[in-house]
Amino acid sequence: MKQLIQWGSFILVVAIFGWLLTEFVPDYYQTIIAICGINVILAVSLNLVNGFTGQFSMGHAGFMAVGAYMSATLSTLLLPALGFSGEMNVFTQNLLFFGVLIVSGLSAGLIGFLVGVPSLRLKGDYLAIVTLGFGEIIRTSILNIEAIGGARGFIGIPQWSNLYWVLGLSILSTVIIARVVTSIPGKQFMAVRDDETATTSIGLSTTRIKVRAFVLASFFAGVAGALFAHYYSYLNPSTFNFNYSFQIIAMVVLGGMGSLSGSVTAAILLTVLLEALRPLQDYTGVDLRMVIYSLVLIVLMLTRPQGIFGRSEVTDFFKKRRSRPHNA
Amino acid sequence: MLEVDHVSIEFGGLKAVQDVYLKVNDNELVGLIGPNGAGKTTLFNLITRIYRPTSGRIKIDGHNIREFHAFDIANKCHAARTFQNIRLFRDLSVLDNVLVASHLKIDYGFWTVALHTQKFFDSEKRIRGEAFELLKIFNLHEKYDELAKNLPYGDQRKLEIVRALATKPKILFLDEPAAGMNESETAELLNLIRFIREKFKLAILVIEHDMKFIMGLCERIYVLDHGQLIAEGTPKEIQNNPKVIRAYLGEETIT
Structure with a gap:
């Protein structure tokens, strides 16, 4: 029953807000909202690795690229070859898109597993170096595969993504990751962050836990990539460069490592800020955006080094002290 | 064991x-003593598989x-073991520290967590309840919601032992549990260790260099010096063993 109410209200919220946004908001702002939603998924999932598990991944855009190109290949090259092309009814189209999203997420997760298993066994900064390199390898590989557009970019991807999908999936990913980190098994991620030796001593494999976090984060990055690809209907490898990975890290750090509310807030804040500064270029003639953007980051980090939320969540303000566990 | x-x-x-x-x-309380640098902690790390022995x-x-x-x-x-320099999950609550160690009781997977099914609530409630009961035995239940790093020193030591017990061990290794404790805290710890042995029916191996503490606690004692075993026996035998006295007090005092 409780499940039904939750799902019902979820669908209702997505339907109402999706409709309001698509009907009454100008196209330009719709695009910004869509980027916000996609960045929320990326920031929240990266927080699982960088914030909750205490590892430092620098290649999140790489996993997003895997998902984006995988989804584009499926919907633009594979599905038409199987006979799904041209006009189709709304139901089939969305069902196909759902399948594409899942497969793209899974393939990004698989790549995450392959990258994670060798590199997460090491301690310290190795993960940062490996993931940084990995992101570049993905980008350069895509650049050199002509079948998926190479340097020209991938064109003609069907525009299946919309604000309903983006809104729904950003809520869903945040809720799932929030449920994971508040569950008892989810506390293992934070145990690894606090003390690896102690985690081992109570019978937990730190490598296994880290890989789990990494694969889950990669999965969501892949889904975000697929949403991105089908929103713009065009992909260019240069989108997924180190700069994008760094922006996602900035969102996680600014929001607070280990706070999902923080990641959501910072993802929206930084995306909007970057867009809001765009008109400035028209007046000054030079691109001052990045200068101001980095100034904001520096000031915020100086005044609040733990991030906007630190490790607290929005929900903490509503329940000051949790009820006792045995009568919870 | x-x-x-x-x-x-x-x-x-x-x-x-x-x-x-x-x-x-089984169910024996054994002490391992030796002067600083005798290799006690190294031996502990060998037993807990942090190091691999060269031979043996x-x-x-x-x-x-x-x-x-x-x-x-x-x-x-x-x-299960504790550490000489306390290693708690400092930014997790007292209860969470025990919950992480209760991982063998987790009987549900990712989907149960993601979908919040009834099984999730039932299982989590059960595991939480059991962890809370364990905290109650050690009088830490009042502080279940506090961060581990904010506990007083003595409670941190205690919590580390509780966390180790949550893994349901048959043998417990304690690495200098009395380090940094004053006389009354040490006396309390002595009773606590005896109590744990009785209540949980397990074997305990304690490292200490506090002679008095170990003499009052253990049934059998091993003495290490410069990486070698120099004596083994009951507290009385150890107290009168000239090799042990020499290791602790030096050469000249014994004539």
């Missing part, structure tokens, strides 16, 4: 532990630990 069979380890040219033999029976064999609960990963020592050999 624990059998250390002629174990040695070398770091470069340094022989940190040499040919040590040690045995702990270590068996816990009938298993040769060489076959296992370090994390399997707790699961398959039913051995």
Whole structure:
């Protein structure tokens, strides 16, 4: 029953807000909202690795690229070859898109597993170096595969993504990751962050836990990539460069490592800020955006080094002290 | 329960532990003492599979630990430990510290968590309840919601033992549990360790260099010096052993 109410209200919220946004908001702002939603998924999932598990991944855009190109290949090259092309009814189209999203997420997760298993066994900064390199390898590989557009970019991807999908999936990913980190098994991620030796001593494999976090984060990055690809209907490898990975890290750090509310807030804040500064270029003639953007980051980090939320969540303000566990 | 069979380890040219033999029976309280730098903690790290011995064999609960990963020592050999410099999950609550260690009780997977099914609530409530009961035994339940790093020193030591007990061990290794404690805290700890042995029916191996503490606590004592076993016996035998006195007090005092 409780499940039904939750799902019902979820669908209702997505339907109402999706409709309001698509009907009454100008196209330009719709695009910004869509980027916000996609960045929320990326920031929240990266927080699982960088914030909750205490590892430092620098290649999140790489996993997003895997998902984006995988989804584009499926919907633009594979599905038409199987006979799904041209006009189709709304139901089939969305069902196909759902399948594409899942497969793209899974393939990004698989790549995450392959990258994670060798590199997460090491301690310290190795993960940062490996993931940084990995992101570049993905980008350069895509650049050199002509079948998926190479340097020209991938064109003609069907525009299946919309604000309903983006809104729904950003809520869903945040809720799932929030449920994971508040569950008892989810506390293992934070145990690894606090003390690896102690985690081992109570019978937990730190490598296994880290890989789990990494694969889950990669999965969501892949889904975000697929949403991105089908929103713009065009992909260019240069989108997924180190700069994008760094922006996602900035969102996680600014929001607070280990706070999902923080990641959501910072993802929206930084995306909007970057867009809001765009008109400035028209007046000054030079691109001052990045200068101001980095100034904001520096000031915020100086005044609040733990991030906007630190490790607290929005929900903490509503329940000051949790009820006792045995009568919870 | 624990059998250390002629174990040695070398770091470069340094022989940190040499040919040590040690045995702990079921439900026995055994002490391991020695002056600073005698190799006690190294031996502990060998037993808990953090280091691999250069030679020799270590068996816990009938298993040769060489076959296992370090994390399997707790699961398959039913051995848990505490650390000389307390290693709690500092930014987790007191209850969460115990919950992380209760991982063997988790009987649900990712989908149960993601979908919040009834099974999720039932299982989590049960595991939380059991962890809370365990905290109650050690009088830490009032502070269940506090961060581990904010606990007073004595409670941190206690919580580390509770966390180790949450893995349901048959043998418990305590690495200098009385370090940094005053007289009354040490006396309390003495009773606590005895109580744990009775209540949970397990074997305990304690490292200490506080002679008085170990003499009052243990049934059998092993003495290490410069990586070698120099004596073994009851507290009385150890107290009168000239080798031990020489190791602790130096050469000249004994004539």
